Amino acid sequence: MSEVRIAAESRTVFGKGAARKIRRANKVPAVLYGHGIDPKHLSLPGHEVLLALRTPNVLIRLEGDGVDELALPKGVQRDPIKGFVEHVDLLLVKRGEKVTVEIPVTTVGDVHSDGLLDQQLVQVAVEAEATHIPTGVEVNVEGLTVGTAITAAQLQLPQGATLVAGPETVILQVIAKPVEAAEEAAEGEVAVAAAEGETAEASAE
Known part of the structure; x- marks a missing residue:
């Protein structure tokens, strides 16, 4: 599986208000966790995240702002009406490890x-x-x-x-x-056979 590279920015302000502000800037709040590290709160470009998530179990290379890690999406929250990504939980992974x-x-x-x-x-x-x-x-x-x-x-x-x-x-x-479905299918087969027979008779005449 190929890696999708996405620029990551660290964020230090949390809460619903901060998340809304991030989304208004066409970005997605995200949390990176795993391997015993303290969770890292990130902001990711919304369009790139949306494209990446079209691939199941996409492997994401997070780069920038002191971050250079591989991660797998493990939780995605979407707007129930518009479908855009509201938040992503990312699991830190290492090459060679099993997931x-x-x-x-x-x-x-x-x-x-x-x-x-x-x-x-x-x-x-x-x-x-x-x-x-x-x-x-x-x-x-x-x-x-x-x-x-x-x-x-x-x-x-x-x-x-x-x-x-x-x-x-x-x-x-x-x-x-x-x-009912079986009877309809049988009737359809009879109708097709009858039509084919009529066509054959017309051709013979």
């Missing part, structure tokens, strides 16, 4: 036409080196039939990552379609 993170679980392919995919977890907890956090894990669901379930233990994790979630945790399963 526990949640990575996205994505699927490829389509399950059997008789079933519906029920994905119960969109993220799974793993342990990996702080500087080599996988971007996610992919599950091929092509042709899976009703009753099939994929557990955490069955995930093909990227090299260097180990499972933290319980191995029996169900990630996804294939369930039967509701009766």
Whole structure:
């Protein structure tokens, strides 16, 4: 995983008023903690933080104002309406150390036409080196039939990552379609077949 470099400024004034002032300047209040250090209160450029957080488990290199550290976002507060970042908690990490993170679980392919995919977890907890956090894990669901379930233990994790979630945790399963949906699908298939038959007859005439 590549590092995103972000300029950091130390801040010594706290409270809601000070935080609002920082945000009005298009910056984000942040706290850096971990490894037994006293928490460092920082101010970060808002736009750069917003862009960085688009990448899950992004590794941030904080630079400037006496700070030169690697960190992982561990808590992000956003405005519930506008969505902009209001505050970030950052965990100090060192190269080579292991961290526990949640990575996205994505699927490829389509399950059997008789079933519906029920994905119960969109993220799974793993342990990996702080500087080599996988971007996610992919599950091929092509042709899976009703009753099939994929557990955490069955995930093909990227090299260097180990499972933290319980191995029996169900990630996804294939369930039967509701009766109405199955009937509609069958009617659609009949209609298509009938249309194809009419087209064939017209061509023969």
